[in-house]
Amino acid sequence: MINYPNDLDLRRLVRFSAEDGTIWLAEHRMVLLHTGALAGLRKELLNSVGLEHARRVLTRMGYESGVRDAELAKKLRAGQSVVDAFVVGPQLHMLEGIVKVTPLAIDMDVKAGRFYGEFQWDNSWEAESHVKEFGPQKDPVCWMLLGYASGYTTTFMGRFILFKETQCVACGDPHCHIVGKPVEEWPDAAQHTVYYEADSIVSRLLELRTQVDALRSSLDQQRQVENLIGSSPPFRRACDLVEKAAKTNVTVLLTGETGVGKERFARALHDMSKRADRPFVAVNCAALPHDLVESELFGVEKGAFTGAHATRAGKFERAEGGTLFLDEIGELPLAAQAKILRVLQEGEIERLGDDQTRKVNVRIVAATNVELQRAVKDGRFRADLYYRLNVYPIEIPPLRERALDIPPLVNAMIEKFNAMHGKRVAGITDKAMKALKAYQWPGNVRELENMIERGIILAPADGWIELEHLFPSLGEAEMRSIGIGEQGILTEARPLEQERLCDAIMGSGMSLDDIESMLLREAVERSDGNLAGAARMLGLTRPQLTYRLKRNQDHAPDKE
Known part of the structure; x- marks a missing residue:
């Protein structure tokens, strides 16, 4: 069994901002949903389009989620071992409340394209919800989770890695169990890859909706002016x-x-x-x-x-x-x-x-x-x-009065500059888009165009345009001034300097008593032995300082 590295780096990426009704995982917006609501959606899909098409939709939905998390993982632990970087995905899946993931075996070489992985799942919301609505099953039902595993690993490895669920709680097994390896190594891969393809029913529904929208638009006589993008x-x-x-x-x-x-x-x-x-x-x-x-x-x-x-x-x-x-x-x-x-x-x-x-x-x-x-x-x-x-x-x-038009403008500009510079980026992160909507745009659309072009140039190929690519000259405090705040962090919000100080202290290996002794001695030295001055420096009264000095002296080990 493989042990996880500390997930503090992941927890710090999750922030709640109750003031503006958003939750963030790094630069991507998240939502908290009741599992009952997701189970209801799952039930509606199964009842309306049938098991095969519902499974395809849910698998593809999980796959897309895995792709997003893999892009984050490759950046977050870039300097660590490949396994420590890879298990960001399982750790995020647990942090997001999806399932408990226990790695049983991981054998991977990104450069060689070699991968084999076995994982145990416990507390799968998908299996629990399915059994609650439809009772025990003959075949595994953790389709979204399976799609996530395939999407995450495929993006991480740079080649299609197919996962299969070999055991499932919904089938009466004690745990859910999955195995993943390159798609060509599965003799029955064709039976499973079909669920990662576009759903024909959904495509027809979308096509029909497009026709209805076009008809409604013509009836309302709301013709879009050519070359002008916006609907505000x-x-x-x-x-x-x-x-x-x-x-x-x-x-x-x-x-x-x-x-x-x-x-x-x-x-x-x-x-x-x-x-x-x-x-x-x-x-x-x-x-x-x-x-x-x-x-x-x-x-x-x-x-x-x-x-x-x-x-x-x-x-x-x-x-x-x-x-x-x-x-x-x-x-x-x-x-x-x-x-x-x-x-x-x-x-x-x-x-x-x-x-x-x-x-x-x-x-x-x-x-x-x-x-x-x-x-x-x-x-x-x-x-x-x-x-x-x-x-x-x-x-x-002005652009600040038409925030609704910023997303379509950005998409059009990304397409334009991708072609102009011969480079492809996947898009713009949710956090960066939020910043664009909050910005006041003194230079209006021309400034937005310049900013997106800069983002295209700075963003990695096939990656995402992030906040730092749009505002490379701004510090963290200035980032907050354009609407991206620190509120709602899972732990108590604190300035970046405090966070770095805590990292340094935790990494020093010193005990709490040692740290207190060090601070007391430093304050006394800096005040030239003036206890009243040292107490003021530490925010203590003189009696409190005297008591702490005596206590630390009594607990200090004898030197021979």
Whole structure:
């Protein structure tokens, strides 16, 4: 029989946070469920889809849980022996209240791919619940537990390890007993691997649900705007305004904080309009030098100024028939504002250095992150141009007001950067996602995109993006400030410094009396023999210090 290493490192990973209704195992969110509720779900599955399909669903559910725990195990005890690292899984299974696991035999070599394991299970919630609902069984029934063992070991070993339950309490055996080895070493593997495959009934149900959702969506006329990801109410209101504007030629003013995605909204507006097959030209007005603004927007004739060696069309002419997106329009000089007003009113431009007017057919979409009304009052923006642009304003909500949209945005960004960097990550941990939802996002979607790209780069291949990958420059205290707290630890919550101190003391091998004597002597030495000062240093009264010094002296061993 194999002895487990101390599981204190695992217990410290489990935290309860009653204030926000969450439980954490490292960076993954957990839940506490009554076994009666799980038994009820199990019963409903068996009664509705039958034993074979219910077993498949439950096995796959356990397999996924094992995969998550194995990813944690490989990190947690990376510097220890392979067996000590592997038994994190059985220890976690016990800590999670699933079953008592006793390792009987483990023979493993990760590099060579060799594995053989035998384990005894006691107090299996699955066996107890099944017998309670359906009575004694002919065949083993710990399907979720078996799936967990296979998923955990497969992920740990890097090859498919199949476990079989050879004894089960539900069949009248005194214990549940499982054996695991590589799938190709089981002559009857095909009879068991079928339960790890996708369930055809579930797939058909999901397909049917997708069709129903699509029909319901069309009936409700809630078409998702292409390239715009989100379903939160403020985001949907902005998308609805874009859809309505796309059917017209109205000038649109997009407002919102920097990084909210104003250009993406402008492109979506263009793509949904009748101008979609014509050019979309974007101009960042804040990036244009003031002395070149007019030539860039309206074009220039040869010889109009020093350095104008050739006639050149401006942005308005290049966007002919399409859409011109003027980002940060509030940064334009007043002279350029007057000419843009003329384009809006007359639909014509003049190139710099030319006296000929040219008709243009361009839809203007402007954007700004400054308050134009205040700019008008300050004399920095023309009032007549403001009123002309403000015919159809659309305010893009900041990311902090659309927390519901963060998960789909993150998933889309992960897919994008996986392809861009030729690297695959499995996703983002629950704890990291919670931090993203709690963060205030001063840089909005642009900041989120930069953060996810950094996470992709820092996360291990095929691993998970964790909190430290998203906020690599933050310390633990700063991590807590963005919503990931220490509340609810199974033992009394304490600062990290105290935790390290306790580890050092426990690892020293000193007894409690030795530690007390050491502290008393150190306090007296640091106070230069002043007992009153030493007592204050230790938070004691002088009589209390005197008593402890005498007691330690009396108990000290005689030196010969």
